[in-house]
Amino acid sequence: xxxxxxxxxxxxxxxxxxxxxxxxxxxxxxxxxxxxxxxxxxxxxxxxxxxxxxxxxxxxxxxxxxxxxxxxxxxxxxxxxxxxxxxxxxxxxxxxxxxxxxxxxxxxxxxxxxxxxxxxxxxxxxxxxxxxxxxxxxxxxxxxxxxxxxxxxxxxxxxxxxxxxxxxxxxxxxxxxxxxxxxxxxxxxxxxxxxxxxxxxxxxxxxxxxxxxxxxxxxxxxxxxxxxxxxxxxxxxxxxxxxxxxxxxxxxxxxxxxxxxxxxxxxxxxxxxxxxxxxxxxxxxxxxxxxxxxxxxxxxxxxxxxxxxxxxxxxxxxxxxxxxxxxxxxxxxxxxxxxxxxxxxxxxxxxxxxxxxxxxxxxxxxxxxxxxxx
Amino acid sequence: xxxxxxxxxxxxxxxxxxxxxxxxxxxxxxxxxxxxxxxxxxxxxxxxxxxxxxxxxxxxxxxxxxxxxxxxxxxxxxxxxxxxxxxxxxxxxxxxxxxxxxxxxxxxxxxxxxxxxxxxxxxxxxxxxxxxxxxxxxxxxxxxxxxxxxxxxxxxxxxxxxxxxxxxxxxxxxxxxxxxxxxxxxxxxxxxxxxxxxxxxxxxxxxxxxxxxxxxxxxxxxxxxxxxxxxxxxxxxxxxxxxxxxxxxxxxxxxxxxxxxxxxxxxxxxxxxxxxxxxxxxxxxxxxxxxxxxxxxxxxxxxxxxxxxx
Numbered sequence: 001x002x003x004x005x006x007x008x009x010x011x012x013x014x015x016x017x018x019x020x021x022x023x024x025x026x027x028x029x030x031x032x033x034x035x036x037x038x039x040x041x042x043x044x045x046x047x048x049x050x051x052x053x054x055x056x057x058x059x060x061x062x063x064x065x066x067x068x069x070x071x072x073x074x075x076x077x078x079x080x081x082x083x084x085x086x087x088x089x090x091x092x093x094x095x096x097x098x099x100x101x102x103x104x105x106x107x108x109x110x111x112x113x114x115x116x117x118x119x120x121x122x123x124x125x126x127x128x129x130x131x132x133x134x135x136x137x138x139x140x141x142x143x144x145x146x147x148x149x150x151x152x153x154x155x156x157x158x159x160x161x162x163x164x165x166x167x168x169x170x171x172x173x174x175x176x177x178x179x180x181x182x183x184x185x186x187x188x189x190x191x192x193x194x195x196x197x198x199x200x201x202x203x204x205x206x207x208x209x210x211x212x213x214x215x216x217x218x219x220x221x222x223x224x225x226x227x228x229x230x231x232x233x234x235x236x237x238x239x240x241x242x243x244x245x246x247x248x249x250x251x252x253x254x255x256x257x258x259x260x261x262x263x264x265x266x267x268x269x270x271x272x273x274x275x276x277x278x279x280x281x282x283x284x285x286x287x288x289x290x291x292x293x294x295x296x297x298x299x300x301x302x303x304x305x306x307x308x309x310x311x312x313x314x315x316x317x318x319x320x321x322x323x324x325x326x327x328x329x330x331x332x333x334x335x336x337x338x339x340x341x342x343x344x345x346x347x348x349x350x351x352x353x354x355x356x357x358x359x360x361x362x363x364x365x366x367x368x369x370x371x372x373x374x
Numbered sequence: 375x376x377x378x379x380x381x382x383x384x385x386x387x388x389x390x391x392x393x394x395x396x397x398x399x400x401x402x403x404x405x406x407x408x409x410x411x412x413x414x415x416x417x418x419x420x421x422x423x424x425x426x427x428x429x430x431x432x433x434x435x436x437x438x439x440x441x442x443x444x445x446x447x448x449x450x451x452x453x454x455x456x457x458x459x460x461x462x463x464x465x466x467x468x469x470x471x472x473x474x475x476x477x478x479x480x481x482x483x484x485x486x487x488x489x490x491x492x493x494x495x496x497x498x499x500x501x502x503x504x505x506x507x508x509x510x511x512x513x514x515x516x517x518x519x520x521x522x523x524x525x526x527x528x529x530x531x532x533x534x535x536x537x538x539x540x541x542x543x544x545x546x547x548x549x550x551x552x553x554x555x556x557x558x559x560x561x562x563x564x565x566x567x568x569x570x571x572x573x574x575x576x577x578x579x580x581x582x583x584x585x586x587x588x589x590x591x592x593x594x595x596x597x598x599x600x601x602x603x604x605x606x607x608x609x610x611x612x613x614x615x616x617x618x619x620x621x622x623x624x625x626x627x628x629x630x631x632x633x634x635x636x637x638x639x640x641x642x643x644x645x646x647x648x649x650x651x652x653x654x655x656x657x658x659x660x661x662x663x664x665x666x667x668x669x670x671x672x673x674x675x676x677x678x679x680x681x682x683x684x
Contacts, residue, residue, distance in 0.1 A: 007438060067481075067597065069488040099481070099597065103506050228639055230647040235601050236592035238636065241387045245640035248383040249376065261596040264496070268592055374644070 058118040058312065060085075061094040063108045064326055065124050068098060072233070072260030076284035077123040077150065084305035091309055098197075105130035113138045113145050118169075118312055120145065121305065125152040125202075128169070129160075136162040146317050148308045151204060154320040164320030166310070170304050173326040178208040179362050180327075180334055181281045181299050182215025183352045185223075185254040187345045188279050188296060189216070192223045195252040197239060197266055199259035201229040210370040212256055214362045215352075226250050227374075231262045239265025247273050256281040256299075270294040279340065286335030298335035301325060327357040377675055380637045384542045384666060385517035386627060387633030393525045394419070394554030395581040396625040398607035398642035400528075400535055403616055407539065408572035409552040411465050411676040414472030415580045416604025422447045422581025424480035425586035428487045431497040434503060438586050440524065447581020448574050450476050455573035459566055462678035473604075481597050522590040524582070525636040550573060552672030565679055567674040580604070606658055613661040617669050624661070631657045 063082055066074035086090055089340040094117060097108045105122070109131055112120045122131060122256065128149050138145045144165060152158065152169040163169070185194045194216055198205035206229065226246045231238055239262035247269065248253040254280075255270060257263030263282070270278040275293035282288070282298035289295075304323045311317035325331020335351065337346055353359035398415050405412045412418075417542040425446040430439025454472050456593040488494045500522040508519035539545040547568055550558040553564045583603070588595050606628055613627075614620025631654040 068484065069485075069492055070596070071492070071495055071594070075492065092618075098485075226640065227643055228647065230651075234595055234596045236599070236600040237391070237587070237601075238598065240592060241390075241633065241636040242640055243378060244386065245383050245637050248377050249637075249641065261594060261599075263591075264594045265592050268499075291493075 006299050012014055036357065039298045043207060057090040057164070058088075058092070058309070059094055059115070060091050060119040060121065060309070061112045061115075061117045062096040062121040062123060063105065063127065064096055064098050064113075065100060066098065066233070066260070067217050070233075070260050071264065071287070072284065073150060074123060074260075075100070076301055077121070079285055080301075080303040081121070081305050083302065084299070084309055087222055087306055088288050088309045090313070090342075102126055102130055104207055106134050109134045109147075110137075113142050116142060116144060118144060118146060119305075121303075122147070122149045123303075124150060125157055128129040128152045128154075129156045132161050135164075135167055139163045139166050146308075146312055148305065150303050151272070152322075154322055158320065159230075165318050167320055168317060169320075169322045170308075170331075171322045171324055172301050172303075172331055173205045173324060174207040175211040175362070175364075175367055176222060176356055177283075177299050177301065178211025178367075179215040179356045180284070180332065181256045182212040182357070183219065183361070184281050184334070184341075185212065185256060186216035186219025188341070189220075189223060189254045190277065191251040192220060193226070193246075193250050193251045194223060194254045194256070195243065195250075195254045195266075196225040196228075197242060197255070197257045197259045197262055198227070198229040199231055199233040199262065205229050205258055206371055206374055207367070208258060210367045210374070211323050211362060213370050214366045218362060218366075226252055229374075231259045233262060236261045236265035236268070238262055238267045239267075242266070244272075245270035249280070253318060254279045254281070256283065258283055267292065267294050276340070282335070288336045288338050296338045296341050298341050300333045300335045302331050302333070302357060304329070304331050327353070329342075355370075380641065382513050382516055384637050385514060385632065387636055388629035389517045389521065389525065390629070390631035391592070391632045392622075392625040393521075393528045394586045395603050395607045395610055395628060396532070396622060397528050397583035397586060398580040398604055399610045399614065399621040400531060400618060401576035401627060402584070402607055402611045403535065403539075403614075403618060403621060404548065404572045404579070404614060405576040406672055407548045407552045408569050409555060409574055409672055409674040409677065409679065410455075410458060410468070410569055411578075412451070412454060412472075412573070412576055412580075413466055413469030413605070413608060414451070414476070414574075415469075415607050417473040417476030418447045418450055418519055418577055418580040419584030419587075419600045419604045420477040420480045421450050422584025423599050424483055424584075425581070426585030427497045427593075428483065430546060430589055431487075431494060431634065432533075434498065436500050436589050441588060443581045444578040445587035446579035447579075447584070448577040450479070451573045451577025451580070454577075455570050458521060458678065459573070462680060464484070465676055477600075480595075484595055484597070485562050495594060495597070497588060498540050499593045501592045520591055523623045524590055528582075528586075529622070532622045534620045539618070543626065552674055555674055557682065565681070569679070576641060580607075583607070602655075607656070609658045610664055612671070613665050615665070628657065629652055656679045 047109050068078040100108050147167045150170045154169050166170045198211045209227050216223045231360045243266040255266050257266055267280050270280050279296045282295045284301040285297040287299050292310040422443040426439040426443035429438040429442040454468055458465045459467040502520050505519040509515045546565045550563050552569045559565050610621050610624035613624040634651045635653045640645050
């Protein structure tokens, strides 16, 4: 009898376990889905898009690897899109898709294709490899849909595409970005020791650091650089510990970061070491302010979405072109300066910036020489 | 690398890195002593990290942030308790469900809280309190005696937990429930009540460990901020032989290897960083190989309790 009870009990448990598991999984999936759109629904941009879509001529949507409030890469893209929308009143934005995993990237793009969105933006080169099929299908079935993929070199990263007719990419001038940060670092460092944290060892990351150090060395050849290219983008405590270690062992007093949340951790360490003597250069959005006591300026990247919108309106978009963002077209700028940057230093930065813009401050050879040592 | 120059920073990273693991692991000691293997620590820590961050930012009171975070941890862990104690569902499966559900709730909350208001993205942090005299001791002073109050409390908790399990009747009840719940029941111990209590303590402490990350370590919340610390806390419980002192030692050892990993990354820049990043996890695996015997630990650990079963 007790055996029968045990068997029955076991059977009951299986059902319960199944219910528990099912409810848990559904709940988690639902929340993860809601989480992705929660922030967007609260923004005025997206809430307007639904009601205005009939009146507007064009629709734009962005598919993102992270969230729009990450203080780095994704927020930079989102702010670029908002700037483009301000100067393009015919365009309305659909809900950005945040936290999009590689496995979901094609499905996310297809959702927008099905809605005949005029411009679908992917904020990173991972989307180039994810979208080859979606682009090929959309080129036939939805000829008005266009794709813009940032941080991607079409000549090397889109070789498997059947057609590049509806696609363009954006490539910032990483050498200019790095050189701008390097000039600021070179002029602000007192210890002649500067640091850099990158999230992932990409060619763009290496170019940025090489130009950063090359420009700083132009200011003072004795300046030494510390770097880490594989800090990831989420572990802020790693940024803190790494920067503390460099401050203690290498006397680093200026940092420049390319690793989103990890940069926040670096700023914590700089602040703990003394915000009057330890400085940070932020990227890719302008965050100078009282709540960021160590940040002296920011290298700001605009992802040239406005130019893509212009091209779509004029019918010249596509063909796999790469839009270059640089200091000439406003793709790369320096943000505001904090009051820790003296007027004298600001004047010098302005003078050197003109030389960077003209391509005379650091040469390709000087950058390559550093690149070859990494 | 000049090791002696790097050592104070390594030790500081060790103590900072050990605290969240220690808090979560102490919670897990309560849970496992009562026979519940809660592998959902990672998820509970994520909830604690977010709620501590958000409430601390909203109210400007970081201690209130900590308390609400602990309550949120208890709440999410009650889900685990209901499934595993009342429904007798598989503990591992339920823990994994918590690990998927809880970070999703935290991210959902974060998106609601921060939204397009980036001013909410950076929170406040507890100040460190340097103990006069002790904090000036070479090498170890800054690491051990210049901490936030929450870190000091975490370390003070260790002897208290040890004393509880050794000398309190309630502590003995926990241990007997983990060893043989049927025998405990015959002695008049309410096994289900003890298991629920264990889940309350575990949820509160694990969430406090998560809250430490956003209230004391860095003033931001990011998806994935816990970075596997919940799973490492599980390993430290095994390595620490289910005792509070053992868990403290294991947490510090893990913290040391983590600090060493960062120091090596900082100084050997051209070496493959991933190699150094593996160090703490290799340590964890080695610890589990040598100390993860299934014959160790509470005998009824991980087993569902059926009151009617003979």
